[in-house]
Amino acid sequence: MPHVRLTDLNAPGGIGANCLLLQLGKANIVIDAGLHPKMAGYEALPRLERIRDLPIDLIIVTHCHLDHLGALPVLARDHPDTPIILSRDSQYLYKRLLQNSCQVMERQRAEGLAGAVPLYGFADITQCARQVVPVVPGNSRLFETASGERFSFTLFPSGHIPGAVGLLLEYRQRRIFHTGDVSFTDTPMLDGARFPPGKVDTLILETTRGTTERGPGTNRESESRRLLQYLRRTLKGGGSVLIPVFALGRMQELLTTLRHASAGGMLPDCPVYVSGLGLDLLNGFERIAKDNRALRVRRRFLRELGARKLPQGHHPGSEGPAIYLLSSGMLIENTPSYKAAAALLRTRENTICFVGYCDPDTPGGKLLAAEPESTFLFEARDQHVPVRAAIERFDLSSHADREELRDFALACEPRVVVLSHGDPEARAWFRSELEEPLGKGFVLDPPPLKTVEV
Ligand SMILES: [Zn+2]
Ligand SMILES: [Zn+2]
Incomplete structure (x- = not known):
């Protein structure tokens, strides 16, 4: 041979x-x-x-x-x-x-x-x-x-x-x-x-x-529905939601999910903020979708959802309920999601929704392991923050x-x-x-x- x-x-x-x-x-x-x-x-x-x-x-x-x-x-x-x-x-x-x-x-x-x-x-x-x-x-x-x-x-x-x-x-x-x-x-x-x-x-x-092992009776679709339930509950309760996402793939997938939920009246009206790299890649996705019908995300979803780029100096949670769709997915130090987590974690009404894999050594992995009411150290900011927001995990691998x-x-x-x-x-x-x-x-x-x- x-x-x-x-x-x-x-x-x-x-x-x-x-x-x-x-x-x-x-x-x-x-x-x-x-x-x-x-x-x-x-x-x-x-x-x-x-x-x-x-x-x-x-x-x-x-x-x-x-x-x-x-x-x-x-x-x-x-x-x-x-x-x-x-x-x-x-x-x-x-x-x-x-x-x-x-x-x-x-x-x-x-x-x-x-x-x-x-x-x-x-x-x-x-x-x-x-x-x-x-x-x-x-x-x-x-x-x-x-x-x-x-x-x-x-x-x-x-x-x-x-x-x-x-x-x-x-x-x-x-x-x-x-x-x-x-x-x-x-x-x-x-x-x-x-x-x-x-x-x-x-x-x-x-x-x-x-x-x-996937939870019994659950699949990707049921996890997606559960995520939307958490979003609605948090927003109606006056809180904000952070979804840390990878900029390539997951961000645009969540954008699609939110846009469809919003179009179907399944999402309360609120500002949606996204971070820069995911937006740039959305331009590439738009180009791909011209030749490939297997991809169904469009740049217009941003407008239809009322989503916009996270402004410089914006303080998450300061303007009432909002959704933050920010990279990185594992809350790597000094990324937009890391900074937003530091701002949102101290308030009981907020929710942080992890939707993908988090290595246990990353800040995201450590936050998932943190006890409610304990104190979490955002090392890169030298900031101790009480864990009061709900932290949830969804299997959208x-x-x-x-x-x-x-x-x-x-x-x-x-x-x-x-x-x-x-x-x-x-x-x-x-x-x-x-x-x-x-x-x-x-x-x-x-x-x-x-x-x-x-
Ligand atoms: Zn990969
Ligand atoms: Zn890989």
Whole structure:
């Protein structure tokens, strides 16, 4: 059988600086080049020095979250002649995300964060753009390397965020499918994954929610209804609501939900404030929606909802009931959501609604663990605030439930499953679920930096 080898270049393992070297015979393909969200400077990079002297034939980026995209300018600088494959939709998003990443790195250095250095600048993003080749999902492309290796690749929408794709590689009778980050559920904003039918030889499977069990009888839709109930109750009681959101995907999804609720008379009239990056990305979404009917958010939703950009110097909660739809999703220090939480937490009538994953080490994760009536320290502001607002959590994840992913994996009838994109405990759940039907030795969890043959 021809050699197919994998090397995970994300040194700490788990979910972090996603970057996978896939070798099909003599062809070298890099899938994703992310930055580790909990690290700064060189530490946050995948181990790109391992492949610096290797001729890379193709770089493929599955989607524009920074844990998949954030190191791309560094990789592109090392391999300036290698084509970078993005989905047609991602081409309208990646530059804005990388520019924001530059600004964050500059700010971290200015704040004196340990190890923080700008890893790239705007000129590097321009260089990336020269290498980018946008590809329409569903169309298969044949590729021949300088070393004479031939394979084809096809992108498929993965439903995780706009532009996100899974990846099918066909190489000498072998079908290798990489799910990327995936959601199978249609939401009001975006269709779920549309993956190819048929058997797969090697399945590279994301495992993010391996330790997360959904509450009995609940689903994404019921969670969305519950969120709207909390919003109505809080606003009618004279309080304000903060929803911390990721700027890419979640912000626009919530905007869509609120707009539909408002149009249906299910939301009391009140000001809605949103933060800047999410608004900029909405312009990209508007462009995407012109060619892609799977995406159903429009810039006019802002006007229809009466939503506007959070003004400089605005003090959340000072003007009566309002909804704050602000990034970041995990209340990272000094972001708009962090500042708004510091202002809203002390008042009993307010509610803070978390709608996505919060790492336990982030301020969002710590606030979720805080006892009512205790005091919460906003470290970056050196501010102690009593915990009086209600803090609620809603499961609106943009990752598939673990059972859905397991069932998808089994339906592919793979010879081998390679576990990726999950913490060790999450991978362990998938291993135990898949090993019995597939057989021991056919579920691989390759250690970081170790090359394995599949
Ligand atoms: Zn993602
Ligand atoms: Zn991810």
